[in-house]
Amino acid sequence: MSETILRVTNLQKRFGDLHVLRGIDFAVEPGERIAIIGGSGSGKSTLLRCLNFMESPTSGTIELDGKTLGRPVRGNPDDRLYPEGELCAVRERVGMVFQQFNLFPHMTVLENVMEGLVTVKKMKKQEARECALKELQKVGLADKVDAYPGRLSGGQQQRVAIARALAMMPEILLFDEPTSSLDPELVGEVLRVIRALADEGRTMLLVTHELGFAYHYATKVIFLADGVFHEVGTPDEVLKHPKQERTRAFLSRFTEFSF
């Protein structure tokens, strides 16, 4: 019996005529930290968003704990229907942190982190408050519990968003370019929080342009181009000794202006 948490088989995603994902196969084992890199429009965010069904896959299957999600629509094994209850259950186990944070502006920092616990997990308010405080402490924002998100810096907002995802006790965390909309000087505080989660041995998938971070903290790096895995390997293999010309070309753009 395999330990695989999540397995993706021949995943395809089309937006109208645009064929974004063209057959993706991979599995996520517990404790893995997978960095997904690639150019703009390569499909890396779409891939991540398919894993918690922010986007519905056009075809292919996603298995969680060996159970294939959704059920085939009559007559077409590729076309699957995903009932709301099943998607909600998956999303409770597969948390997501967005590029734009997506905090709820009408709730305080503490209420943002408590929200999923109270509304989805049906936890008692007092208990949820304690859980939320613990997570906020972990991301270094215990002093901001009563602030509204609008009063926080981008880095602080993203740390609240991470605390909100963590509070749900997900088995897998998806990070969709978590530092891409931050001012450069705020990137570090968010990466430090993610690094601490890596040190805890959490399973995570990270779409990122922070190649240095990927190099040091990922267990596996995937280079995605044109909707397929172009190169997969350890950080050293993919980032330091890429075999494919396309990977090399992509990486060279990051070093072009380094000093």
Add this chain to the structure above:
Amino acid sequence: MTYLWDFAPVLARSDLLVEGLINTVEIAVISIVFGVVIGLALAFLKLSPKRALSYPATILIEFYRNTPPIVHFFWFFYALPVIANISLDPFIAAILALSTQSGAFYAEVFRGGIVSVERGQWEGAKALGMKQSQLMRRVVLPQALTRVFPPFVERSFELTKTTALASTLAYADLMYQAMLVNSETFRPLEVYTTIALMYVVLLVFASTLARVAEAHMTAYRR
């Protein structure tokens, strides 16, 4: 020729006018409450991707937007008894007319608010595992309703003034009571000036309440 204003006979019947004001507030408040419920329901129907749900809502909304309010009053009061053998007293007929027509207008206001909530908010809620109903109640509606509060208040003021049409069904609202007082006192200028002032006081008071409520609702943005 100068007109000699004399409010004394009108003020002598102020009990009738106060009773009218209370009745006006009563149908306005009840119609706003029902109107909000109908408006939310119509907004959700119209937003539905299923045409079987969105089309009837659109037709209903368009019907009310493109017909004069007084027609709705007459229709509920005079047509229903003939067609469905349902006889309504003026109070019920007025509430039905007011809450359905305001519901149609509120529906557009609410729909505008709901679609104005950024996609990221819906996704943030979904990513936590919220069901559609939880996401609406906890994340989308609170933000949508705050945004549409000013036009909502505007519509409610319109509705409150439209209650005067209930007088045509012989419902004892402020307008109807004014006509009674006029027929007793023969002082139309004084009577209608008095009730105009009463409407002003009522709505200025209501708009003050609305401002306080809005400041409270948008506190998080400051």
